[in-house]
Amino acid sequence: xxxxxxxxxxxxxxxxxxxxxxxxxxxxxxxxxxxxxxxxxxxxxxxxxxxxxxxxxxxxxxxxxxxxxxxxxxxxxxxxxxxxxxxxxxxxxxxxxxxxxxxxxxxxxxxxxxxxxxxxxxxxxxxxxxxxxxxxxxxxxxxxxxxxxxxxxxxxxxxxxxxxxxxxxxxxxxxxxxxxxxxxxxxxxxxxxxxxxxxxxxxxxxxxxxxxxxxxxxxxxxxxxxxxxxxxxxxxxxxxxxxxxxxxxxxxxxxxxxxxxxxxxxxxxxxxxxxxxxxxxxxxxxxxxxxxxxxxxxxxxxxxxxxxxxxxxxxxxxxxxxxxxxxxxxxxxxxxxxxxxxxxxxxxxxxxxxxx
Amino acid sequence: xxxxxxxxxxxxxxxxxxxxxxxxxxxxxxxxxxxxxxxxxxxxxxxxxxxxxxxxxxxxxxxxxxxxxxxxxxxxxxxxxxxxxxxxxxxxxxxxxxxxxxxxxxxxxxxxxxxxxxxxxxxxxxxxxxxxxxxxxxxxxxxxxxxxxxxxxxxxxxxxxxxxxxxxxxxxxxxxxxxxxxxxxxxxxxxxxxxxxxxxxxxxxxxxxxxxxxxxxxxxxxxxxxxxxxxxxxxxxxxxxxxxxxxxxxxxxxxxxxxxxxxxxxxxxxxxxxxxxxxxxxxxxxxxxxxxxxxxxxxxxxxxxxxxxxxxxxxxxxxxxxxxxxxxxxxxxxxxxxxxxxxxxxxxxxxxxxxxxxxxxxxxxxxxxxxxxxxxxxxxxxxxxxxxxxxxxxxxxxxxxxxxxxxxxxxxxxxxxxxxxxxxxxxxxxxxxxxxxxxxxxxxxxxxxxxxxxxxxxxxxxxxxxxxxxxxxxxxxxxxxxxxxxxxxxxxxxxxxxxxxxxxxxxxxxxxxxxxxxxxxxxxxxxxxxxxxxxxxxxxxxxxxxxxxxxxx
Numbered sequence: 001x002x003x004x005x006x007x008x009x010x011x012x013x014x015x016x017x018x019x020x021x022x023x024x025x026x027x028x029x030x031x032x033x034x035x036x037x038x039x040x041x042x043x044x045x046x047x048x049x050x051x052x053x054x055x056x057x058x059x060x061x062x063x064x065x066x067x068x069x070x071x072x073x074x075x076x077x078x079x080x081x082x083x084x085x086x087x088x089x090x091x092x093x094x095x096x097x098x099x100x101x102x103x104x105x106x107x108x109x110x111x112x113x114x115x116x117x118x119x120x121x122x123x124x125x126x127x128x129x130x131x132x133x134x135x136x137x138x139x140x141x142x143x144x145x146x147x148x149x150x151x152x153x154x155x156x157x158x159x160x161x162x163x164x165x166x167x168x169x170x171x172x173x174x175x176x177x178x179x180x181x182x183x184x185x186x187x188x189x190x191x192x193x194x195x196x197x198x199x200x201x202x203x204x205x206x207x208x209x210x211x212x213x214x215x216x217x218x219x220x221x222x223x224x225x226x227x228x229x230x231x232x233x234x235x236x237x238x239x240x241x242x243x244x245x246x247x248x249x250x251x252x253x254x255x256x257x258x259x260x261x262x263x264x265x266x267x268x269x270x271x272x273x274x275x276x277x278x279x280x281x282x283x284x285x286x287x288x289x290x291x292x293x294x295x296x297x298x299x300x301x302x303x304x305x306x307x308x309x310x311x312x313x314x315x316x317x318x319x320x321x322x323x324x325x326x327x328x329x330x331x332x333x334x335x336x337x338x339x340x341x342x343x344x345x346x347x348x349x350x351x352x353x354x355x356x
Numbered sequence: 357x358x359x360x361x362x363x364x365x366x367x368x369x370x371x372x373x374x375x376x377x378x379x380x381x382x383x384x385x386x387x388x389x390x391x392x393x394x395x396x397x398x399x400x401x402x403x404x405x406x407x408x409x410x411x412x413x414x415x416x417x418x419x420x421x422x423x424x425x426x427x428x429x430x431x432x433x434x435x436x437x438x439x440x441x442x443x444x445x446x447x448x449x450x451x452x453x454x455x456x457x458x459x460x461x462x463x464x465x466x467x468x469x470x471x472x473x474x475x476x477x478x479x480x481x482x483x484x485x486x487x488x489x490x491x492x493x494x495x496x497x498x499x500x501x502x503x504x505x506x507x508x509x510x511x512x513x514x515x516x517x518x519x520x521x522x523x524x525x526x527x528x529x530x531x532x533x534x535x536x537x538x539x540x541x542x543x544x545x546x547x548x549x550x551x552x553x554x555x556x557x558x559x560x561x562x563x564x565x566x567x568x569x570x571x572x573x574x575x576x577x578x579x580x581x582x583x584x585x586x587x588x589x590x591x592x593x594x595x596x597x598x599x600x601x602x603x604x605x606x607x608x609x610x611x612x613x614x615x616x617x618x619x620x621x622x623x624x625x626x627x628x629x630x631x632x633x634x635x636x637x638x639x640x641x642x643x644x645x646x647x648x649x650x651x652x653x654x655x656x657x658x659x660x661x662x663x664x665x666x667x668x669x670x671x672x673x674x675x676x677x678x679x680x681x682x683x684x685x686x687x688x689x690x691x692x693x694x695x696x697x698x699x700x701x702x703x704x705x706x707x708x709x710x711x712x713x714x715x716x717x718x719x720x721x722x723x724x725x726x727x728x729x730x731x732x733x734x735x736x737x738x739x740x741x742x743x744x745x746x747x748x749x750x751x752x753x754x755x756x757x758x759x760x761x762x763x764x765x766x767x768x769x770x771x772x773x774x775x776x777x778x779x780x781x782x783x784x785x786x787x788x789x790x791x792x793x794x795x796x797x798x799x800x801x802x803x804x805x806x807x808x809x810x811x812x813x814x815x816x817x818x819x820x821x822x823x824x825x826x827x828x829x830x831x832x833x834x835x836x837x838x839x840x841x842x843x844x845x846x847x848x849x850x851x852x853x854x855x856x857x858x859x860x861x862x863x864x865x866x867x868x869x870x871x872x873x874x875x876x877x878x879x880x881x882x883x884x885x886x887x888x889x890x891x892x893x894x895x896x897x898x899x900x901x902x903x904x905x906x907x908x909x
Contacts, residue, residue: 228774228775229770229772229773229774229775230764230765230770230771230772230773230775231772233757233764233775234764236750236753237750237753237761240750240751240752240753241746241749241750241751241752243746243747244746244747244748244749244750244761245750245761246709246729247707247709247729247739247741247747247748248729248733248750248761248762249728249729249730249732249733249734249762250729250730251728251730
């Protein structure tokens with residue numbers, strides 16, 4: 001029996017090597033190209049079946065994204081939340097802490113940050129902008145903390161808690177904008193608008209709010225955090241081998257809680273930036289599911305900061321291009337969504353195959 | 357299908373089955389020349405084994421001797437490379453547990469295979485009927501038969517209870533009942549006493565004797581000598597995959613068995629050499645320095661059965677009971693014992709990974725009971741874990757990272773907000789050289805290393821300059837002779853330089869080769885034993901050490 005055991009011991013947890021730069025970059029590149037081609041090909045079949053000329057349709061899509069400045073700012077508008085949340089999820093996923101509740105952390109960041117801005121007696125931008133960002137981040141972090149604490153101290157599965165807390169957060173938002181924060185001037189339940197001083201202005205020459213700068217700055221910041229701090233290496237250790245990490249003297253409970261604080265905090269930051277830059281008030285649809293799409297962004301980005309950035313751009317392009325396609329070809333929304341999904345699926349297949 | 361085979365079995369039993377001239381009881385199972393290898397490892401090397409009707413036959417051997425593999429062959433879980441199996445004198449091919457059950461063979465595994473959320477009756481009929489669309493058997497009828505069986509064999513198990521409600525002993529009885537329900541007349545029990553309390557052990561052995569008297573044939577896999585002597589009729593000893601001897605319990609003694617199990621005379625030349633060197637070394641270093649580790653009345657609990665956090669307090673088993681031991685600087689003190697007697701828990705408690713229920717652990721004058729692992733490591737304890745892939749390495753990370761995982765935020769390797777990759781690389785290059793670790797580059801993942809080289813990485817990391825005690829648990833398990841020699845040599849050198857070493861080992865050769873003093877851990881209790889093979893071997897099997905005056909309480 002011992003002998004069988006030794007062979008069983010030899011099959012260690014699967015090696016998902018996403019940190020060391022893969023030696024087969026060329027192969028990976030080829031696989032990615034193949035995946036994009038396959039997605040385009042299957043998408044073409046679908047478009048053809050839906051009665052559109054695939055070539056014309058794809059041309060519309062490209063035109064819709066890259067020829068109008070408005071479209072580029074639309075893409076960037078999606079990139080801000082997707083990138084910010086995606087970087088936070090990357091930090092959690094590297095430790096194999098599967099925070100899939102970023103949507104809830106995003107919503108609470110939006111709500112509490114927004115509430116602070118609306119009710120703050122001081123409206124000077126120098127105070128209200130950083131404080132609002134901080135409150136939003138803290139609200140998201142607090143929602144993440146619950147998940148981290150439960151997992152660290154009672155071993156409660158974070159997939160379940162983080163997901164269920166999304167619904168709790170959603171209902172809190174609905175309650176807030178129907179009851180205490182409701183703007184009575186409007187028929188639809190929504191909060192009052194944020195004071196002008198609390199809004200993130202547009203970047204000059206670009207029709208995108210300044211949240212983009214924050215999101216972009218987070219790329220090198222998180223890269224430093226995961227690659228060049230003891231927190232980063234310990235997170236990775238925790239993901240690979242929790243027992244070994246404990247035996248190396250790491251307080252894994254504390255680490256788990258910290259990871260969830262950061263992961264939730266970034267989602268909360270994305271939420272409040274969305275309110276301060278794009279929505280200007282808290283409504284029932286602040287998020288078209290950014291928190292969930294960001295899971296794909298983090299995974300597609302292979303849990304590397306630059307990768308997450310590229311993945312966020314790709315998803316943004318697919319969103320905006322899909323909308324253009326819908327308009328120009330009069331295609332049903334479903335076809336567009338399926339084409340987007342094809343890209344994600346084939347790219348994930350390529351990524352998994354490449355990491356073998 | 358069981359019914360048909362049952363009928364056949366009855367015919368066989370009444371017809372002329374091959375009998376042993378000596379005892380008269382017919383041989384029900386004969387395994388001949390069983391050979392099986394796993395990769396390079398020869399787990400069974402032409403082993404013979406036979407079982408007579410109505411006997412309890414103990415299969416004895418150290419960890420890795422091949423006992424479980426042999427029984428897995430009989431139960432159809434492992435197919436032999438060579439060899440034949442006869443049941444009731446007829447050659448049979450057992451290509452899976454279904455075939456084994458059809459021949460009347462049942463097995464109770466060390467780790468029970470019961471579904472906690474189903475009742476005993478449901479568990480017993482679970483997997484019945486090979487056909488996919490058959491209806492479930494009538495559970496009331498099943499319960500009735502279970503009751504009948506439990507009455508007949510004295511195996512009280514409430515058939516309608518859920519398995520999660522049962523104690524470990526009851527679960528085991530349910531497993532035995534499952535085998536009997538499927539008309540097993542040949543019963544294999546793999547380490548049946550490993551998880552039982554002493555009272556439960558006694559009760560189980562009584563019941564097994566009763567079953568044997570009623571005509572069942574029973575094989576017990578074990579390494580507890582006292583159980584063997586008190587329950588078995590015959591004993592077969594295996595060592596390193598080889599058949600050593602079959603003896604009548606009435607005609608042998610615990611010390612004979614210990615000797616056969618451990619195999620004094622079967623030394624590899626290289627090991628012998630190293631060993632004789634050690635004997636000389638042991639003499640020189642008998643004068644130990646001041647005490648570095650002082651453990652007083654340490655008690656700790658094992659993980660409750662059924663998951664670490666679920667069970668209530670009455671499921672708590674004591675893993676370490678009132679342990680007292682000392683290690684001085686410049687000496688190697690061994691903790692001998694068969695795996696599963698508290699070694700894993702002792703490692704974890706010393707490292708701060710497991711809670712201390714009571715008692716003191718004093719390292720260099722500092723009480724470390726209840727301290728965090730990082731505090732323990734900082735206090736000068738080095739650690740070579742018995743499970744090197746679980747506690748020793750982060751296999752997916754580079755070798756260079758593995759060499760500093762316990763010091764990532766310490767100078768010169770980094771601080772809280774920075775890492776010094778040059779220092780990490782230089783450290784790796786120098787350790788790879790001084791410990792001759794066979795690796796392509798410091799960046800290679802530790803997972804690619806062979807067992808011996810993986811162990812060298814752990815050794816290199818653990819042997820820091822500021823160490824006062826090294827806990828080395830199974831430091832050479834699974835290593836080849838070259839690597840064993842390397843590790844032993846290194847441990848001796850550290851001892852000579854004044855390090856105190858606590859060697860937790862199940863390998864008597866290793867203990868004899870390295871240690872100056874020895875304790876034996878048996879069922880969570882520790883007794884000091886004189887440094888000779890027979891005494892240690894006996895104590896490992898739980899025998900009273902009356903000769904030496906050390907009597908376990």
